[in-house]
Amino acid sequence: MARIIVVTSGKGGVGKTTTSAAIAMGLAKKGHKTAVIDFDVGLRNLDLIMGCERRVVYDFVNVINGEATLNQALIRDKNCNLLYILPASQTRDKDALSQEGVGKILDELKKDFKYIVCDSPAGIEKGAHLAMYFADDAFIVTNPEVSSVRDSDRMLGILSSKSRRAEQNEEPIREYLLLSRYSPDRVKLGEMLSVDDVQEILSLHLLGVIPESKSVLNASNSGTPVILDEKSDAGQAYADIVARYLGEDKPHRFIDEKKGLFGKFFGSK
Amino acid sequence: MSTDSQQNITHSPALEFKSSTFSVPVLVLAGNDVIIIEQQLQDKVNMAPEFFKNSPLVFDLQELNKHDLDIDVAELTKIIRKLGLLPIGIRGGDAQQNQQALKLGIPVHSGHTVAASSETQKQQHPEPESQAVAATTTMITHPVRSGQRIYASGDLVILAQVSAGAEILAEGNIHVYGSLRGRALAGVQGNTEARIFCSDLQAELISIAGNYKISEDLNGAVLNQPVQIYLQNHTLVIKDI
Ligand SMILES: Nc1ncnc2c1ncn2[C@@H]1O[C@H](COP(=O)(O)OP(=O)(O)OP(=O)(O)O)[C@@H](O)[C@H]1O
Ligand SMILES: [Mg+2]
Numbered sequence: 001m002a003r004i005i006v007v008t009s010g011k012g013g014v015g016k017t018t019t020s021a022a023i024a025m026g027l028a029k030k031g032h033k034t035a036v037i038d039f040d041v042g043l044r045n046l047d048l049i050m051g052c053e054r055r056v057v058y059d060f061v062n063v064i065n066g067e068a069t070l071n072q073a074l075i076r077d078k079n080c081n082l083l084y085i086l087p088a089s090q091t092r093d094k095d096a097l098s099q100e101g102v103g104k105i106l107d108e109l110k111k112d113f114k115y116i117v118c119d120s121p122a123g124i125e126k127g128a129h130l131a132m133y134f135a136d137d138a139f140i141v142t143n144p145e146v147s148s149v150r151d152s153d154r155m156l157g158i159l160s161s162k163s164r165r166a167e168q169n170e171e172p173i174r175e176y177l178l179l180s181r182y183s184p185d186r187v188k189l190g191e192m193l194s195v196d197d198v199q200e201i202l203s204l205h206l207l208g209v210i211p212e213s214k215s216v217l218n219a220s221n222s223g224t225p226v227i228l229d230e231k232s233d234a235g236q237a238y239a240d241i242v243a244r245y246l247g248e249d250k251p252h253r254f255i256d257e258k259k260g261l262f263g264k265f266f267g268s269k
Numbered sequence: 270m271s272t273d274s275q276q277n278i279t280h281s282p283a284l285e286f287k288s289s290t291f292s293v294p295v296l297v298l299a300g301n302d303v304i305i306i307e308q309q310l311q312d313k314v315n316m317a318p319e320f321f322k323n324s325p326l327v328f329d330l331q332e333l334n335k336h337d338l339d340i341d342v343a344e345l346t347k348i349i350r351k352l353g354l355l356p357i358g359i360r361g362g363d364a365q366q367n368q369q370a371l372k373l374g375i376p377v378h379s380g381h382t383v384a385a386s387s388e389t390q391k392q393q394h395p396e397p398e399s400q401a402v403a404a405t406t407t408m409i410t411h412p413v414r415s416g417q418r419i420y421a422s423g424d425l426v427i428l429a430q431v432s433a434g435a436e437i438l439a440e441g442n443i444h445v446y447g448s449l450r451g452r453a454l455a456g457v458q459g460n461t462e463a464r465i466f467c468s469d470l471q472a473e474l475i476s477i478a479g480n481y482k483i484s485e486d487l488n489g490a491v492l493n494q495p496v497q498i499y500l501q502n503h504t505l506v507i508k509d510i
Contacts, residue, residue: 157414157432160414
């Protein structure tokens with residue numbers, strides 16, 4: 001059975017698009033046919049991170065309006081032939097998406113794909129609502145700061161009351177916490193919330209911690225999801241997250257401060 | 270032909286029972302003079318005629334019975350209907366009043382029912398708990414998140430946390446077996462015997478029958494503690510358990 005994953009947060013700029021690109025690539029690399037959809041109509045972004053912006057002909061809205069077929073609009077990823085991108089339109093306004101239209105496209109994708117990753121826009125308005133409405137799983141991307149955590153909590157409330165699963169009294173959406181842009185040094189200085197603080201407030205299953213990392217910017221500049229940078233800490237964090245989501249047992253990393261030279265050489269824990 | 274329609278009947282049931290919670294105004298009577306009741310109710314209705322027009326209503330006789338004041342349920346029902354309200358329940362009545370109500374097609378809500386026997390009336394200090402027990406309990410097993418609001422017409426039991434920015438309301442008692450960070454309002458229809466119990470008090474606001482405290486008013490000794498909250502002489506008392 002296909003599963004629809006929404007990557008959402010409430011607050012903007014916390015790493016949803018970075019995460020959507022990384023986990024979609026990670027799932028495809030593990031052999032699962034995956035589609036990633038940009039729900040951020042008017043602000044397309046995902047295609048840049050995926051490095052396919054010059055190959056966009058048709059977009060999500062074209063398909064909803066019947067101006068193109070799904071196959072015409074889906075772009076096959078240049079690095080992985082099991083990964084497809086459905087880009088958003090830059091020129092339309094947000095009202096171009098309708099619940100019925102989105103539902104129809106997702107139903108069609110479900111026939112052919114194992115995972116469908118929905119990159120949600122920020123906020124709790126229509127776009128974010130449509131991105132999460134049909135979801136089976138939710139990846140809640142949170143930064144270790146109070147406003148981001150509060151917005152995530154709000155989004156969790158919406159998932160558990162306004163989603164299709166909630167409305168139809170089905171098994172609830174499975175919710176996972178992804179704590180992103182984590183910096184153990186700053187946590188130690190008291191400038192950021194710790195993993196435990198965030199867990200205490202949200203009481204949510206932690207899928208992984210993604211460290212604050214320069215590799216993310218490098219990856220987006222080069223148009224390749226950071227998970228393909230296997231040497232980078234953020235890339236490894238996303239690889240762990242995909243593995244855990246698929247049921248592998250991986251201990252959490254990137255929670256403690258970076259070791260100094262000494263620790264690195266002698267591998268003390 | 271007839272077999273066809275029979276098949277339809279067996280295949281798709283024409284009805285189904287579902288359980289729902291409604292929020293209905295409760296008319297709590299403090300005096301038994303029907304002329305005064307009619308006058309004051311008329312005044313209230315005049316203040317918000319649209320709101321009250323054809324509004325369902327439950328009348329509550331608990332206060333009257335506590336003070337041994339009897340009232341003619343038939344007469345009361347007539348007044349309520351005359352003013353355009355639709356009585357759909359009686360609460361806190363004694364056996365005879367409930368009987369009267371049932372005759373008029375008004376169901377009895379078992380919450381707060383006063384035992385009709387004279388024993389209770391003889392009791393000098395009735396246990397407050399025994400009256401605060403509501404008939405229905407709403408059980409919530411998942412966290413109540415920021416922006417969510419839960420209303421229970423009886424007691425409310427939450428087996429998870431209540432986030433900051435969430436609001437839980439109950440006409441009866443509230444129990445929270447998790448951190449209480451949001452707003453908790455018990456006894457929202459005026460039940461001063463209602464209590465709040467929680468295993469970790471961090472609330473933004475707590476209230477019983479309209480008497481409230483905000484987080485700034487909570488002192489360090491009770492914060493993050495398992496506590497119970499109740500009303501004593503119109504003042505909220507917070508005690509650890
Ligand atoms: N782990 C990280 N380390 C460093 N920078 C990061 C990390 N994750 C994301 N960023 C940076 O944060 C910015 C926002 O990231 P991204 O676009 O993924 O967020 P978003 O939640 O999709 O934003 P929006 O709400 O606008 O859609 C980008 O500049 C990105 O490079
Ligand atoms: Mg984005």
